[in-house]
Amino acid sequence: xxxxxxxxxxxxxxxxxxxxxxxxxxxxxxxxxxxxxxxxxxxxxxxxxxxxxxxxxxxxxxxxxxxxxxxxxxxxxxxxxxxxxxxxxxxxxxxxxxxxxxxxxxxxxxxxxxxxxxxxxxxx
Numbered sequence: 001x002x003x004x005x006x007x008x009x010x011x012x013x014x015x016x017x018x019x020x021x022x023x024x025x026x027x028x029x030x031x032x033x034x035x036x037x038x039x040x041x042x043x044x045x046x047x048x049x050x051x052x053x054x055x056x057x058x059x060x061x062x063x064x065x066x067x068x069x070x071x072x073x074x075x076x077x078x079x080x081x082x083x084x085x086x087x088x089x090x091x092x093x094x095x096x097x098x099x100x101x102x103x104x105x106x107x108x109x110x111x112x113x114x115x116x117x118x119x120x121x122x123x124x
Contacts, residue, residue: 012103023100024048032085032097032117034110041078041109043085043117045094054092057085075112082113086120096123 025031030045044056057064059077064084068077089097097117104110118124 015105016103019100019102023098025098025100029096029098030054030089030094031100032122033100034102034104034113036078036104036109039074041074041081041113043081043113045085045089045092045097054094055085055088057081057088075109078109078113079116082116083120085113086117086122090121095121099124 023031025046025048027047027049030047033044033046035042040059042056042058045054046052047054059065059068059081061084064077064080067080089095099114101110101114106114114124
């Protein structure tokens with residue numbers, strides 16, 4: 001059992017390294033970084049050339065939290081976060097981004113967030 005968990009962690013680290021080599025955000029196309037925990041999901045727009053976070057949204061931010069109702073699935077919450085990050089990016093004049101899914105496969109909550117960010121007007 002521990003060997004299986006160890007292998008899963010190693011695969012995730014390799015995936016993160018492989019993706020990280022190819023992706024970097026600029027001022028024109030910042031990087032949309034996604035992180036998820038068991039309960040919450042976080043999204044940030046990062047400019048790697050300056051090493052600065054332009055904006056961020058999570059399921060804990062007040063504007064998203066007030067839209068969350070009891071019984072709402074984590075996937076639906078991810079969709080709300082995706083729409084909110086797209087709206088914040090539009091306010092800052094950002095239309096194109098580079099999507100960084102981190103160690104996570106493009107599936108489930110990550111996919112839901114990305115699709116709603118696209119619907120919100122961001123181009124990947």
